[in-house]
Amino acid sequence: MTENVTAKSRREAALSRDTIIDAAIALLDSSGEGGLTFRALATKLATGAGAIYWHVADKDALFTAASDVIMARAIGDALPDATPRQNIQTLALAVFDAMDQHPWLGSALSQAPGQLPTVRLLERLGQQVAALGVPASQQWVATCTLLNYLLGVGGQNAANASIARVQDLERTHFLETLSAAWSQLDAQDYPFTRSVATKLREHDDRADFLAGIDLIVQGMLHNTGTR
Template sequence: MATRTRRTERREEPLSRERIVEAAIELLDTVGERGLTFRALAERLTTGPGAIYWHVTGKDELLGAATDAVVAGTMPAGPADTTPQEAIRVLALGVFDAIETHPWIGNQLARSPGKSPMLRVFEHLGRQVQALGAPPAFQFTAASALLNYIVGVGGQNAADARAHQARTPDTGRTEFLDNAAAAWADLDPVEYAFTRGVAGQLREHDDRTEFLAGIDLILTGIAHRQPG
């Protein structure tokens, strides 16, 4: 009875693009891109596929709108006195966490470098790079390096987490890292001398801390390209 009541209440709400995008995000988080069909979406919204097509033309547009909605929520709205470095870190972590929460976003950002979701991030990074005083000829390179690092590492982290969950669903993160570190330590000492040497750091590292350390490395490089 409760389920029937909830469905009735939801059906009475006017169908809008915003509701469709919200439901699409919920569906993507649950079943991934392959499970996002207009039939499944219509069932979730207790409507017909034709009503959804009135608001969005197809799956590609829907994926783009869902990605844009999530990415828009990562845009910093901090105080005006925030430094460019801190603004970049806040945005980077926001995108990193969004990709971890919504793993499908990583694929969408990589597929659509010239569309709105990616451009939101690129524009914000570019403005902060300008605020850092980077030479004009270096600004595109700096903003692109930051963007590619954020999306690439965020996407890889989410992919690794999904692969770990699929292969060893009963293994916790600590045990998984212990096993991986032990495997690194057993590698050939000549062919993999460096990898063996950092095996202990693999066991102890924190993904978000390492991610921010990489951002700081890029910011340091930008600082060294200051004019004068």
């Protein structure tokens, strides 16, 4: 009995906030948001729930902390020799890829508006927007436009990937089926949708995402006269 208590005490003493967050990320990646419970986390860490509560107040705090770790890793540092436009592209793709690799991240960010994970991204984007020469009076709107586009499109792409995995959908087959359905829509009511049916089948999500980022940045440069 004494040996069991001693072993448990040692495990709890070795437990750290970083260890808990890493384990939470692994659970989220494997089981989704619904799989993150303190019971499952305690089992994974071979400890008691009380030891986890010592480091993290509740599930919401843990969810936010996990998303902050992923965001911090994805953002990294700005490239010193890159232009502001290149830094925005690199940053946007890094976050897009992080959300693709961790589909729960979009939900975590939407549930923690104004908290550190999103603020990290806002700050980095804002610095590059200012470096583009966007007037101070327009920087807030310009930065928020980039932020909302990045989180919205990246989050939707991740959600689509999750749905595909759950429903065991193969991307090429799914897009071909949807493209065929679009091409059969009423030509008078859906002229545009019919016209892009082939594009739907062939499009690349990552490339389309980056093209949207470029459109926003081009608009900023146009307004500053520095195209």
